[in-house]
Amino acid sequence: HPLLGRNARTITSRALSNESTYDFVIAGGGIAGLTVADRLTENPNITVLVIEHGPFDQRQDGVMVPGAYFPVPYLWLPLSSTPQTALDNTVYGVPCGRVVGGGSVVNAMFFHRSSAVDYEAWDQLGATGWGWADLFPYFKKSETFTPPGAAYASEHNITWDTAVHGFSGPVQASHAPYDYPGSANFYNGALSLGIDAREDPNAGDATGIFRLERSIDPKTQTRSHARINHYDRVIASRPNYHILPSTAVARVLFEGTTAIGVEYTNTTSSERGTVKANKEVIVAAGSVHSPQILQLSGVGDASRLTSLGIKSIVDLPGVGRNLQDHLVLTVNYNYTSNLFPNSGSLSSNATYATEQRALYDNGEPSAFDITATTGNLIIQLPLSNWTSNSSSIISTAKSQDPAQLLGGNPDPTVISGYRKQRDAVISNINGGAVGDISWSTGPTTSIYMTRPLSRGSITINSTSILDAPLIDFGAITDPTDLEILLAIYLKNRELMATPDIAVLGPIETSPAPGITDLEAIREALKKFLQPSNAHQCCTNAMMEKEDGGVVDPQNRVYGTEGLSVVDASVWPLVVASGPQASVYAAAEKAADSIKERHGL
Ligand SMILES: Cc1cc2nc3c(=O)[nH]c(=O)nc-3n(C[C@H](O)[C@H](O)[C@H](O)COP(=O)(O)OP(=O)(O)OC[C@H]3O[C@@H](n4cnc5c(N)ncnc54)[C@H](O)[C@@H]3O)c2cc1C
Numbered sequence: 001h002p003l004l005g006r007n008a009r010t011i012t013s014r015a016l017s018n019e020s021t022y023d024f025v026i027a028g029g030g031i032a033g034l035t036v037a038d039r040l041t042e043n044p045n046i047t048v049l050v051i052e053h054g055p056f057d058q059r060q061d062g063v064m065v066p067g068a069y070f071p072v073p074y075l076w077l078p079l080s081s082t083p084q085t086a087l088d089n090t091v092y093g094v095p096c097g098r099v100v101g102g103g104s105v106v107n108a109m110f111f112h113r114s115s116a117v118d119y120e121a122w123d124q125l126g127a128t129g130w131g132w133a134d135l136f137p138y139f140k141k142s143e144t145f146t147p148p149g150a151a152y153a154s155e156h157n158i159t160w161d162t163a164v165h166g167f168s169g170p171v172q173a174s175h176a177p178y179d180y181p182g183s184a185n186f187y188n189g190a191l192s193l194g195i196d197a198r199e200d201p202n203a204g205d206a207t208g209i210f211r212l213e214r215s216i217d218p219k220t221q222t223r224s225h226a227r228i229n230h231y232d233r234v235i236a237s238r239p240n241y242h243i244l245p246s247t248a249v250a251r252v253l254f255e256g257t258t259a260i261g262v263e264y265t266n267t268t269s270s271e272r273g274t275v276k277a278n279k280e281v282i283v284a285a286g287s288v289h290s291p292q293i294l295q296l297s298g299v300g301d302a303s304r305l306t307s308l309g310i311k312s313i314v315d316l317p318g319v320g321r322n323l324q325d326h327l328v329l330t331v332n333y334n335y336t337s338n339l340f341p342n343s344g345s346l347s348s349n350a351t352y353a354t355e356q357r358a359l360y361d362n363g364e365p366s367a368f369d370i371t372a373t374t375g376n377l378i379i380q381l382p383l384s385n386w387t388s389n390s391s392s393i394i395s396t397a398k399s400q401d402p403a404q405l406l407g408g409n410p411d412p413t414v415i416s417g418y419r420k421q422r423d424a425v426i427s428n429i430n431g432g433a434v435g436d437i438s439w440s441t442g443p444t445t446s447i448y449m450t451r452p453l454s455r456g457s458i459t460i461n462s463t464s465i466l467d468a469p470l471i472d473f474g475a476i477t478d479p480t481d482l483e484i485l486l487a488i489y490l491k492n493r494e495l496m497a498t499p500d501i502a503v504l505g506p507i508e509t510s511p512a513p514g515i516t517d518l519e520a521i522r523e524a525l526k527k528f529l530q531p532s533n534a535h536q537c538c539t540n541a542m543m544e545k546e547d548g549g550v551v552d553p554q555n556r557v558y559g560t561e562g563l564s565v566v567d568a569s570v571w572p573l574v575v576a577s578g579p580q581a582s583v584y585a586a587a588e589k590a591a592d593s594i595k596e597r598h599g600l
Pocket of ligand 1: 027028029030031032033051052053054072095096097098099100101102103104106107108109110111112247248249250284285286287289290293465533534535536567568569577578579580581583
């Protein structure tokens with residue numbers, strides 16, 4: 001092979017010709033893309049080219065140092081939503097990473113699995129073979145977990161179950177060796193409300209209160225991201241693994257319905273070219289951009305694509321439908337007697353910040369070990385633990401007409417899949433978590449709504465990859481979601497009123513200070529709600545084609561040959577935890593499936 005033998009860290013388009021051929025071409029070098037590239041190139045006879053829209057990061061503090069996380073570099077800018085009809089037509093930013101390593105380079109580094117019931121729902125919805133027991137070995141394979149020291153762990157209520165972790169995988173995972181004193185108040189306040197302490201959320205039950213594991217190398221207290229753990233880690237011995245950065249995959253090239261390569265364009269020089277794939281084109285551009293690439297390639301709703309002048313290769317109306325994310329509501333407080341230090345201290349107290357930075361640089365426990373502005377603890381609960389009103393919320397959910405909710409005359413297959421998803425979500429609503437509360441110990445408490453019933457979409461609006469697609473979160477188009485959010489918000493008021501937290505003197509400043517009328521609270525929540533926590537998924541769902549599905553359980557795009565999708569866009573349902581641990585595990589599983597079908 002002409003490209004073998006070059007141990008190129010990166011490859012430039014000048015080194016490629018339109019005749020250049022790899023076994024696999026991967027569109028998008030984020031978490032899933034680099035995980036799969038790493039596993040495929042374990043075989044020295046297999047060549048892989050990853051084409052990534054963004055550049056390599058420069059290992060600056062904003063990437064590597066948890067406490068220096070804000071402002072976040074390498075976000076995809078500008079990227080915005082369509083006006084959100086249920087939120088007064090407000091337009092919101094769409095947070096995504098655009099860098100080699102994708103979301104793992106810019107995310108808040110929380111690294112944890114969801115409850116088994118979430119993956120069981122995938123399996124039931126058509127992702128056959130993707131249940132908890134199927135994914136479990138891949139969760140272990142993906143991580144090297146380093147538990148904290150015993151004394152520190154017992155002082156800070158950190159517990160874990162060794163049997164469920166991996167100890168030789170690529171992602172370095174650990175607990176922060178530092179915490180603010182207010183965390184104890186949060187923890188004890190939660191227990192006093194009857195919320196269970198979970199020994200280890202990674203064991204199949206991710207409900208209760210627990211300390212968050214992070215994708216951070218405990219030896220250096222720096223981010224373990226996909227470029228480090230699935231590229232830098234192996235590249236010295238992999239001349240068969242190439243990355244072409246700062247280049248957009250413009251479309252997949254077909255011969256009939258067989259994918260034979262891709263067309264790409266440099267994102268700054270607009271230089272264009274094509275490259276061939278012998279065995280497969282693997283799409284891994286994330287849940288916003290993977291459906292965009294498929295649609296631009298003629299894979300999607302045929303009538304929509306034809307109206308833009310794109311030749312239809314396969315009519316798959318589910319491409320770009322089923323967009324899900326976690327919604328975020330920030331509740332702000334002034335504290336009359338908060339403890340020092342807290343998560344606000346790094347920005348408000350220069351002496352403390354200088355002292356903590358010196359400790360960090362010296363390798364000692366420091367506030368810089370914690371992701372800036374976010375707490376170490378989280379509460380995740382099912383609906384019936386947030387509210388005594390769950391049966392009335394379930395009735396609201398059941399009374400909705402799925403076809404009406406989707407809007408825009410959706411294909412009957414998409415409606416059919418949505419109905420099945422709703423049944424699965426509603427039947428588990430008192431099982432797995434539907435939302436979270438995390439108090440940073442400083443001015444902000446974050447409420448996450450992690451089990452939305454509303455659905456959004458990604459739809460191309462031009463024939464160019466350099467134009468953003470229409471991104472419609474469909475936020476709270478199902479009014480049930482607002483009721484669930486309201487329930488969590490009200491529970492948070494109870495939490496803040498427990499003696500352990502009340503002693504700190506929290507005074508709410510937004511979104512609904514002093515308001516008790518429920519309708520007025522709903523309106524206030526809508527004003528402060530963010531439709532995205534950067535956890536977009538599910539836009540190329542692994543479901544039956546008759547249910548609006550896009551890929552089969554081996555990640556292959558229906559109606560095509562040589563084309564697969566491996567990123568979070570293939571999930572049928574969003575998981576009710578930070579997604580990245582599940583993206584790594586699902587990509588490990590996809591890599592095994594690809595190897596198997598090619599006899600590798
Ligand atoms: C700000 C932020 C904070 C987050 N915090 C957390 C957290 O704390 N915990 C957690 O679990 N999850 C978190 N996430 C989410 C998590 O990072 C994502 O779920 C995960 O990265 C998704 O993986 P993926 O492989 O599907 O896509 P990505 O990792 O997003 O990778 C997709 C890649 O494809 C590239 N691409 C797009 N279009 C093209 C194209 N046309 N051609 C070539 N390349 C293309 C993109 O540049 C990107 O690098 C966060 C995400 C963000 C953005």
